[in-house]
Amino acid sequence: MIRLIVADDHPVVRDGLIGMFAADPDVEVVGEAADGAEAVRLAMALRPDVVLMDLRMPGTDGVTAITDLAAAGSTARVLVLTTYDTDSYVLPAIAAGATGYLLKDAPRDDLLRAVRAAANHESVLSPAVAARLMNRVRTPAPALLTPREHEVLTWVAAGATNREVATRLLISEATVKTHLLNIYAKLGANDRTSAVATAFTRGLLPPGPPGD
Known part of the structure; x- marks a missing residue:
């Protein structure tokens, strides 16, 4: 049963x-x-x-x-x-x-x-x-994101807020938000969680936290 x-x-x-x-x-x-x-x-x-x-x-x-x-x-x-x-x-x-x-x-x-x-x-x-x-x-995943988008998503996956990402990458919070919107569109995601999950599934993000 x-x-x-x-x-x-x-x-x-x-x-x-x-x-x-x-x-x-x-x-x-x-x-x-x-x-x-x-x-x-x-x-x-x-x-x-x-x-x-x-x-x-x-x-x-x-x-x-x-x-x-x-x-x-x-x-x-x-x-x-x-x-x-x-x-x-x-x-x-x-x-x-x-x-x-x-x-x-x-x-x-x-x-x-x-x-x-x-x-x-x-x-x-x-x-x-x-x-x-x-x-x-079959889609070559590494070509989906720009190097900067990859950096942003890597820090987001590590739990960083938009402000923390901006501080680490020396860019504005508005720029971080723009990068995230572009990432969502490219990965077919509708929020941070699904973007990170999709990136891990497709091999875009390595395991472990990003290096400083």
Whole structure:
């Protein structure tokens, strides 16, 4: 029996998924969550085999929840189920530790197979997401950012604020913000966290803090 938690902020979606899995004798839905924080709490308490995780939820989003589960030592496999297949969603989720990524228009049988595969520690990607990841791998990442943009992102990844980055690089905060906007556009990111996650995934950032 596969123990499953369903995390989605829309009650109708949760009810539909729970009803679908209720017809499968191999799956037991042991909990449901309306946001990422609740999903993490339930996963740590109920120890499911798989967490079916939406990404865009109020409060704690799906990527943060995946990261928190990994940090807490959860053994649950996280299968993302979302409507978004852009780089700014796919790459951070995979980098955070998601074992699979499906879109909500996936056929019922595909979703059932994906949950079983995730429970068996197998990775599952929708065809659109797999194609996107392949395209990213084939893109020469080092050419994406200018040397200055790379410096800015390296310090941001180390936890520096815009002011601290400006001080270290002897530039203005406004210039730092401009560089970050350019970085977001090039990496398909919408914030600092997703930009850093994407950069690590694509090999743009080395492990460890930057040197002075």
